[in-house]
Amino acid sequence: MKKIIWICIFLFSINNLGYSQGKFVIQNKKKSDKIHFKLINNLIIIPVEINGVELSFLLDTGVNKSIIFNFLNITDSLQIKDTEPIFLRGLGEGEAIKALKSKNNILKVGDAININQELYAVFNPNLNFAPRLGAPLHGIIGYDLFKDFVVEINYTSKYIRLTDPNVYEYDNCNSCETLKMQFYKNKPYIYTNVKINNKRIPVKMLIDSGGSDALWLFEEDSLGIHTDNKYFEDFLGHGLTGSVYGKRSRIEEFSIKKFTLKNVNVSFPEPTSLVYVKLHKERNGSIAGNVLKRFNLVINYQNETIIFDKNRFFYDSFAYNKSGIELEQDGVKLVKQKDYNYVSEGDFLGSDHNTSKTTVMLGTKYKLALKPAYSIVELRKDSPAEKAGLMVGDILMSINNKSTDRYNLQEIMQMFYQEKDERIKLVVERDGALLAFVFYLEDVFKQ
Known part of the structure; x- marks a missing residue:
């Protein structure tokens, strides 16, 4: 069995x-x-x-x-x-x-x-x-x-500190908020508030540093937790046994005691994806990395407390992918690069006593180098990229007239999160041919 x-x-x-x-x-x-x-x-x-x-x-x-x-x-x-x-x-x-x-x-x-x-x-x-x-x-x-351990997570300086609870000393922090955590099957939850359609709603949320979104909410009409007219259907992430889809929207406010974030991104996953997580019937959603990173945290599972202290990310606006493209690093590609042949003046003149050396370029050669290849793996329906004619499986060769080999994956994706309606030009490889596409980023939530 x-x-x-x-x-x-x-x-x-x-x-x-x-x-x-x-x-x-x-x-x-x-x-x-x-x-x-x-x-x-x-x-x-x-x-x-x-x-x-x-x-x-x-x-x-x-x-x-x-x-x-x-x-x-x-x-x-x-x-x-x-x-x-x-x-x-x-x-x-x-x-x-x-x-x-x-x-x-x-x-x-x-x-x-x-x-x-x-x-x-x-x-x-x-x-x-x-x-x-x-x-x-x-x-x-x-x-x-x-x-x-008592675990400190410092998002601004990018370190965690592990400390034996028996020796940990708490700092006096008047600007901090301390919340009691509740545990269900060893998962930590806190009570917070969301504001939707001018209604403030208390919610029980999983603390989920393993999620990259801002908030997840589970739709519940009886509580007033639902999307308004401004939303779009999207790929939300890849689960253990498949992809997860749902609605992306925004809520007016999300509050952790005195800390209030406005115009917060929220995802409403499809109910079919929530069969297991809804076994905890009191749960209303999750607080994920795009909210958590706005605080430095002190987490103590043994005394069931979590301390929030807002950091320099707190006032950053919530952005989202306005292109409709999801990329992944899909193998490597061969890239032709310049390989300059240099010699210093000291070497050229055969002297060992030069204190200031001039560099002389003798010539330019080219070499082939392996660089990451980025391919489109998800394409939102009716998104700017789809309307422009891009397709799943296209391999990006350049973005805004610059080769993609000069960027890492996150740098490219960040270009799709810009606030303004930026013009994006992509050159992709499809079935051995190079094709160019132009589109403009669109903000679904723009008033």
């Missing part, structure tokens, strides 16, 4: 996998350690070492178990022990995914180490979020780490 575990994963969020085994301990006298992270698309990517192999993991609040994927080329080094087969199911309409539960792994995050860590190893090559991030991602960690 197959054993199936349900997981809620959306834009790298996994939940409800039971209780962790083992305990993290910090191996230094201070009982505290600072770990720098990369902030990519509002997501926290931290270095994690598993059985001596250095990997990159998403730090996701509320995750019950650590999961590892996209590691087939390093399987032997990781020494993943095949113990019990498990079938995982989450957001998306695909089939359950097979995983192997592995015990007694050594997991390190900075100076924090757990010598008896359970992992869920997914061997499915289709479960690979790295192309959507444009950076390596091998797994997700959350509850296993949060349960043992």
Whole structure:
């Protein structure tokens, strides 16, 4: 009989996998350690070492178990022990995914180490979020780490600090707000408020650092939680077992006690994607990375508190993708680059005593280099890009007359989030031919 575990994963969020085994301990006298992270698309990517192999993991609040994927080329080094087969199911309409539960792994995050860590190893090559991030991602960690420490998340300086709760000292912070967290199956929730159609509504929200959106809300007409006339249907993210779609809109306000954000992006996922997450009937949605990054946080699972302190991102306006294009890093392409042949005057004259050397260019040669290739994987219906004639599968060659090889994935995507109705020119490769398209970014919510 197959054993199936349900997981809620959306834009790298996994939940409800039971209780962790083992305990993290910090191996230094201070009982505290600072770990720098990369902030990519509002997501926290931290270095994690598993059985001596250095990997990159998403730090996701509320995750019950650590999961590892996209590691087939390093399987032997990781020494993943095949113990019990498990079938995982989450957001998306695909089939359950097979995983192997592995015990007694050594997991390190900075100076924090757990010598008896359970992992869920997914061997499915289709479960690979790295192309959507444009950076390596091998797994997700959350509850296993949060349960043992007070965790500070500093979004502005891009570091987390892990501290033994027995030695942690809280700072006096008059500008901060402290909220009590409630836990359901080891996932943290807080009560906040949203303002929709001039009505202020109390809501219970999952704290979800593993989501890149701003807010998720679950439509409930009886509470007044629903979209107004300004919304569009869109791809919301890739779940564990398939893509998730829904409506994108904005709400007037979102408040965490005295902190109020205005004109906040919100996503209303399709009800068919919420079969599992709605098992917690009191839940009204999620607070994700595009809101959380506007605060520096102190999270203490043991005393069930979270402290919010607004940072320099707090007043940034909420932008969204106005092109309708979703890209992923799809392999590599060959690019012809100039390779200049230089020589310094000192070398040219055969002197070893020059204090100031002039560089002389002897000639220009060209070389072929491998650069990331970016392809269109989702295209919003009736979006500016679709109306212009772009198609899923098109490979971007240039944007606004500049080759895409000079940009990383996030830099290109950011061009689609500009506030103004900017003109975008794309040259793409389709079936071996180069095609040019021009469109203007459109703000659906513009008054």
